[in-house]
Amino acid sequence: MESASRQRRMTRQRRVILDELRRLSCHPSAEELHGIVRRAMPGISLGTVYRNLDVLWKAGKILKLEALGAQTRYDGDIRPHYHARCLQCGRIVDLRPHQVAGVGDPRVLDGMFMATGWRLDFEGLCPACAGNESEAEAC
Amino acid sequence: MESASRQRRMTRQRRVILDELRRLSCHPSAEELHGIVRRAMPGISLGTVYRNLDVLWKAGKILKLEALGAQTRYDGDIRPHYHARCLQCGRIVDLRPHQVAGVGDPRVLDGMFMATGWRLDFEGLCPACAGNESEAEAC
DNA sequence: GTGCTTGCAAAGCTTTTGCAGACCA
DNA sequence: TGGTCTGCAAAAGCTTTGCAAGCAC
Numbered sequence A, B: 001m002e003s004a005s006r007q008r009r010m011t012r013q014r015r016v017i018l019d020e021l022r023r024l025s026c027h028p029s030a031e032e033l034h035g036i037v038r039r040a041m042p043g044i045s046l047g048t049v050y051r052n053l054d055v056l057w058k059a060g061k062i063l064k065l066e067a068l069g070a071q072t073r074y075d076g077d078i079r080p081h082y083h084a085r086c087l088q089c090g091r092i093v094d095l096r097p098h099q100v101a102g103v104g105d106p107r108v109l110d111g112m113f114m115a116t117g118w119r120l121d122f123e124g125l126c127p128a129c130a131g132n133e134s135e136a137e138a139c
Numbered sequence C: 001g002t003g004c005t006t007g008c009a010a011a012g013c014t015t016t017t018g019c020a021g022a023c024c025a
Numbered sequence D: 001t002g003g004t005c006t007g008c009a010a011a012a013g014c015t016t017t018g019c020a021a022g023c024a025c
Helices: A012-023 A030-040 A046-058 B012-023 B030-040 B046-058
Strands: A063-065 A073-075 A082-086 A092-095 A100-108 A114-125 B063-065 B073-075 B082-086 B092-095 B100-108 B114-125
Touching: A012 A030, A012 A046, A030 A046, A046 A063, A100 A114, A100 B114, A114 B100, B012 B030, B012 B046, B030 B046, B046 B063, B100 B114
Parallel strands: A082 A114, B082 B114
Antiparallel strands: A063 A073, A082 A092, A100 B100, A114 B114, B063 B073, B082 B092
């Protein structure tokens, strides 16, 4: 069992990983992020990327995105927003609250389940795929 | 590339997998379902369970549930409903539409993303964990 | 009989972990 | 200086796949 409030250090690796993730508008997998981070720090290992993504996620500094049948993806933007997944290319697009309508403040009426939060995701076609530009890369 | 409308057979294995999944109110992983199905059909292999879950999912007969950092889980109930994940034990609870309020008909205002569907999930504490019954099994 | 399915086992992929040395505070 | 962190590589865990035999239609 790991201590909840362990002393953390902001190493060069952790700094670069967080900065790059925040700078990106896409939602990279650990492996993709590793490739990107390696441009600024060639020696960094994939294991370190995984370890730091976990630390940053537990610290609430980044989001972890579930992905059906695919690798986990990460998001450096923790402001409230929705995600939309393209059914054709798998790309994940961000949607700001003002871009979405019809959602009130979902809540559970059945008191048996104590909801503390909720998540709304969309699925459909991203601009590239809707425009018949065929397959596009996911990040 | 696989043909979209391939001729499928309802084998004994496929029948049992679908029946068991529909009968269950929990959302088993492929491995858990394998253990359950094996009670009715001892010789069935895990690979067959995976293959059939995929076939059934592509045929729209079951749901595949994303799970962060965990195995994929399956749902034999394809009626419209929401899922709530317990933050403590990981169990997934079903919530019927009438048990949830505040959701209108979410839609994307930004025409750049052509949404064809959406998914709303809750997170919080399931009855068992909220009742301080400590850890409970996930299925 | 045809060709979709199965069981078995090996392979594939993503993610985690052990260890010794390096580094941050 | 002490405890955290890193790179490396091996291991773990879930899922997919090749193959020859079996079965549904």
